Amino acid sequence: MATTTCMKCGGHAFELTLLTPLGENRKLTLVQCAGCGTPVGALDPMIGPQIEALRREVAAIEERLNRIARALQE
Ligand SMILES: [Zn+2]
Incomplete structure (x- = not known):
């Protein structure tokens, strides 16, 4: 480089x-x-908080997917 x-x-x-x-x-x-x-x-210092918000959103989606997967196994 x-x-x-x-x-x-x-x-x-x-x-x-x-x-x-x-x-x-x-x-x-x-x-x-x-x-x-x-x-x-x-x-841009605004990028940091935006990435943090996206990360939390992905974690929430994953949590919901886990719940769906568990419900399907029952
Ligand atoms: Zn210089």
Whole structure:
């Protein structure tokens, strides 16, 4: 796999930092060059809770399937 390189300084080290965009009250997680601070990408913090909600939904469906399977065996 190719090494991620900073477009500005050519560095290969990156770090996560929190940034609050103007007019927003939630923070974005930003990936920036550890050498010069040039941002290379942002992670949306909303994705985490959404995945968590989906996980719970799948668990609930599995539970219902188990109940149906047990009912069929009786
Ligand atoms: Zn850099």
